[in-house]
Each structure stands twice: as structure tokens, then as C-alpha cells.
Amino acid sequence: MNSTIPIGWWWGGALLLTLCTRQVAFGFIPLAVHWQRRQMAQVSQTMHQQTKQLDHALAQLQQLQTQCAQVSDLVGPLGQQQQRIDHLLSQLQDMQNQLNQVAFQTRQQRAAILQEVHAVRDRLKQLERQTAPQVDALVAQLDQLQQQVHQLSQGVVVRQGVGVFIDGANLHESARRLGVALDYAKLLRRLVPSDVPATVHFYSGHYPHHPQQRQLHQELQQLGVQVHTKPVVRFADGGAKANMDGQMIVDMLTSLFTQVILLSGDGDFLPALHWLQQQGVQVKVAAFGPDAHHQLKSHFPFRDLRKLCPPGGSVVPLPAKQTAAVAGG
DSSP, X not given: OTTHHHXXXXXXXXXXXXXXXXXXXXXXXXXXHHHHHHHHHHHHHHHHHHHHHHHHHHHHHHHHHHHHHHHHHHHHHHHHHXXXXXXHHXXXXXXXXXXXXXXXXXXXXXXXXXXXXXXHHHHHHHHHHHHHHHHHHHHHHHHHHHHHHHHHHTTOOOOOSEEEEEEHHHHHHHHHHXXXXXXXXXXXXXXXXXXSOEEEEEEEEEOTXXXXXXXXXXXXXXXXXXXXXXXXXXXXXXXXXXXXXXXHHHHHHHOOOSEEEEEOOOGGGHHHHHHHHHTTOEEEEEEOGGGSOHHHHHHSOEEEGGGTSOBOSOOOOOOOSEEXXXXXX
16 A cells, blocks of 8 residues: 555656646747747848848949949040140140240340340440531531522522642642652641631543552542542644643632632633632632742732742652643653
8 A cells, every 4th residue: 555655646746747847848839939930020120121231232332333334434535635644744844845945045145135235335325426526517517508508599609618729730840840849738738727628629631551640649539639630632643632721610610619729820720710709709829939820929819839848859740731742651
């Protein structure tokens, strides 16, 4: 009896324990299933969100891929444009360098030109200072000429200055015969007033191939003398003529000098001198006394050239006005 009861109790306890354990186990199963479902729902929701995020990221990647493709398409043209820009920048730099070089050269040329301009201006000022008296004299002469033109238009003849008329053949023949020298530079300084303008005329025939005569004419021209010459005319009978008295007379009568000085002792000039004197012209005569016409010495103020010419020396031979034989050259 005692051994049976413990065995029964043991089997009863075991059965009760089993029933309780199964009941507990089956009671927790719904809870586990509910918890599992919640976990699955949360996982599903999380995966859905991650899927949406992945889809969004994929869309962004696709858009970025498209942009990258577009950028890739632009890289080539942009590279070409960049090359063109670099080339243009290089050309601009070269042009800038050239402009700088041209500007430097221009500054140098400008400096040289300015220097030359200043030099020319200084020369012009110097010339102006040097030529001012001559310009003033020319202006004064122009004013006088305008006054003469005005008076001539009203029928009034204005005379001024001194006119010297030299009869070369007459003076040289007398000087040669009297044995005196003719220094025209000194002679004119003593005969012509220094305070009035004077014009000197020299008349003579000449032999074209006579060196001394050519030299005499050149020396006179260097003194400012107006030389009038004509070649000697030879005639069939052997005579020769080099008379210029006619031209001298015409030049004296048509001149407008206040004073006329005749260097000749030839009496053929008397009518012309008288006419000039009647026109109010002051007439003077200078010649070698022994060879001068007596009326020239008595009718006009006369000056003997023997007192002005030193003795000795040679005189250039000039052709006689009229000869019966051929003159030597």
C-alpha cells in the first residue's frame, strides 16, 4: 500500500506538470506569434522605407548619370573653346607687347622730333634777329615804292637815292694815259654819300676772250656794281666800235634818282645832264681834269679824279668807243 501511493502521486504529478507545461506553452504561442508579426511588420515597414530610399537614390543616380553624360558632351566643345580663349589671350599678349614696343619707339621718335622742332625754332629766332634790320629796310623800301606808285598814278614822279654812271672806256683810257691806278672800291667810297642808298652802273665794250676784262667785270659785280657790256663790233674796213653812250644816256634819263653822278669826261653827255638838272635832279661830274670837256667842269659840280687815284699801277685796257683799226684783244 505504501509503495503504490507514491507511484500514483508521481504519475499524477507528472501528468499535472505536463498539462500545466503544455498549457503554458500553448499560452505563450499566440504571444510569440503576435510579437513575431509585429517584428515582421516593423521589418517590412523598414524595408519599404529603405526600398523607397533606394528608389530615390537610384533616381538621383540616374539623374546624375544623365547630367554626367551632358557634362561629358560639353567637355569636348568647352575644351576647344578653352583652347581658342588661350590662343586669343596669347594674341592679345603679343599685341600688347607690340603696342608697348610701338609706344616706346613713338616716344623716342617724338622726342627726336621735338628736339628738331626746338632746334628749328631756335634757328628761326636767330634768323629773325639777324634779318630783322633787312626786313625793316625792305618794308621801308616797299612803303616808298607804294608811295611812288600812288604818286605816279596822280602824275607825280618821285625821285630818291643816288645813281652813279661810269663810262668805262673814257676813264680807263684817261687813267692809262695819265699813269694812275683805278681802285673802284676806294673811289666809290669817296664819291658816293654813305647816308643815302646808291646804285652804281658800269658801261663798257669788251672782247669776249679777254681774261683781264672778265676779271674786272667780276670784281665790279662783287662790289655790287651793275655791269653793262656788249661785244666789240668789227667793220669790213678794219674799224671797230664799242660805244655804249646811247644806253648810258637812256638809263640816266629814265632813272628816278635824286642825284646823278657821272664818271666820264665825254662832252656827249651834256644834253642829258642839262635835262636832268632841269627836272630837279642834282648832277655831279667826276673825271680826270685834263681829259674832261670844259662845259662838264664849268656847268656842274666837278671833281678831279687825279686827286683820288694814286699814281702808278696798271689799268685794264678796255676797247675804245670807236677806232679806225682793229683793237687788240
